Amino acid sequence: MKRKNLSAFLGVMLLVLSAGCASKSESGKSITVWHWMTDREPAFRELAARYEAKTGIKVAFELYAPSDAYSQKVRAAAQGANLPDIFGILGEKRDFSSFIKAGFILDLTPYMSEENSKWKNSFFAKALAVNEFAEGNSYGITPGIYGVPIDIMTIEMLYNKSLFKQLGLNPNRPPQTFEEFLDIGPKLKAAKLEGLVSGWGEIWMIDCLANNYAFNIMGKDKVIATIKGEVPYTDPDWIKVLSLFKQMQESGLLANGLVTMVNKTAEQLFANEKAVFAFNGSWCVNVYKGMNSTLDYGAFLAPKASDKFPMAVWGGAGSSFMVNARSRNKEEAVKFLRWLTDAPQQAYLAEATNNLPANKESINKIPEVMATFAKAMDYATHPNLWGVSEFSPVIEAFDKGIQSIVIGEKTPEQVAAEVQKIKERELAKKR
């Protein structure tokens, strides 16, 4: 009896173990793609079906959402060397470079350069640059292109045209200068309307606006010099950037509770016409359409605070895919990505998901608001384009510091001093 039990137990264990191995042996012509884009999942599946019908290669899109969970999954898979054929990376360029150094990402430069760089030239230059490591980059990565942009993204100011009329403002002329912007604050207070809403509780969106103004006030070179440690955050230009947030708060432009507001709440407030301004990414077109299809709004560049340098827009590649350098299917994966970023597929993605396509040849027939977001690519900037990265604790102190300014707890000078102190600490550690 005991022997029978033992045999049965061993049999079950063997079955379990063999079942675990079964999926490994099955490779052949199939590609696995991991992503986090819930809104694009149906369109991806449709494109996968079309690709299979065309080539016989099965493409399995696996969705892992939300993005936080996805990000952790990719890191865990990297540690176990279990990454799929194609995947995306969420994070800073520093993280991207670590994946490359660890040998997880294929250099796509040779593929991009084929046929007189036909594939490379089909993209918006800045969308591709996000995935590019230039000669002499500070990350120590062999120069090349390591990712394929699927769509582009810009973050801009939005305004509600109907509420503009209600405030006695010209609905076709959003504020052009920071002074004009501030002048709207008292009108908002008088009309008991909320001003600017955004996901400033998720602090990275504060960083976007602050960097836009940093570019506008001191120019790209000085921003990069600050990141390199050559210019302190206590520089008058940085204090001017921080002071803009104080001025916005004092004028009544910022919505109540903005510092802990998540972007979903901000989107609801703007879509329900309770807020006049929003600072949001191009993905919002799809979101607002779902929340309020009759919403009449426009997009505009954040009102400039200085005439010295052009206003920047946070943007570049919205989402990108990378090919696993260790995958047995890497050639098929590259071919699939090339097909996915061809104009017809990109046009379908844009139409189905209201995201801006990365392929510039497919951008002709998109709605007006989306076109404004697309035009903003000319002014786009992103840390992944700068070639250097700021220390994470410095970014956190800077963004949390802006929250403190908005709630009236600290002055711009205090925040600048605190940020600089952290910057010096991090620089000392690096030395």
Place this chain on the structure above:
Amino acid sequence: MRFKATLENYLFIAPAVVIFSIFYIIPFISVFQLAFFDWDGILPTKIFVGLSNFKEIIFDKIWWQSMWQSGYITLIALTFQNALAFLLAWACDREIRMKNFYRVIFFIPPVLSEVVVGLVWQWILNGNYGILNHWLTDLGLTNLTRNWLSDPNTALTTVAVVHCWKGFGWGFLLFLAGLQTIPRELYEAARVDGANAWNSFKNVTAPLMIPVVVLVAILTILGTMQVFVLIYTMTGGGPGYHTEVPVLRILASMRGSSRFGYACAQGITFGVILCMVSFVQYLVTKKAKA
């Protein structure tokens, strides 16, 4: 034969041992190991940094602020939450109408998802369209309305109160179970001896409930010090650093800064502090029993 039987026994427990080792022992050892390294969680190479992660924690003001804030929430939970739980348990232990209904109602908050609770309370407390401010305005208390979660003066206390609302059901359940174990004859005897309600409570209920109170206090401290999801959902640690708690800081080090080694060192420091708190409680309890 005996060897076979022993082998069979070991084989039967092998899956449990393997699973326990993989999911508990190995990660536990890895955390200690990683705390002495600088690692971004991606690169295969880790740089040995000795005790520098721990040294950095000593001077990390935000970390200690988060510890203090966690302690503040714990203090509110220990007093307000447990007092409420005890009072409600005491009321439900008496012969009142619909007591089973109340027992169910009071235990609903703990079984709800923390994310759902966080989002619902965020909506209730919203400064623009929140129902709390709406009620306060209707009652003519407009001067009390505020943005509860974005105001640095109220944010921490507000999340502490919501945490208490979410957690009082556990204390209620344990207190109720404790109260029901007290023999009714003791109350009858006290009444025969002329004790009024307060004397019965002071001389019968309170002494016999001490072990339960200690248990609830330990669970409250350990549970509240590790509060995370609710705060993450409601404020994300903001405004500024006003609602940061240790687990949020560990997450920020790991995910925000990609500093796995430092995050592990923070985790160990936090674990040691919790062990110390539990040890002190154990000593106090031992002394009280003696």
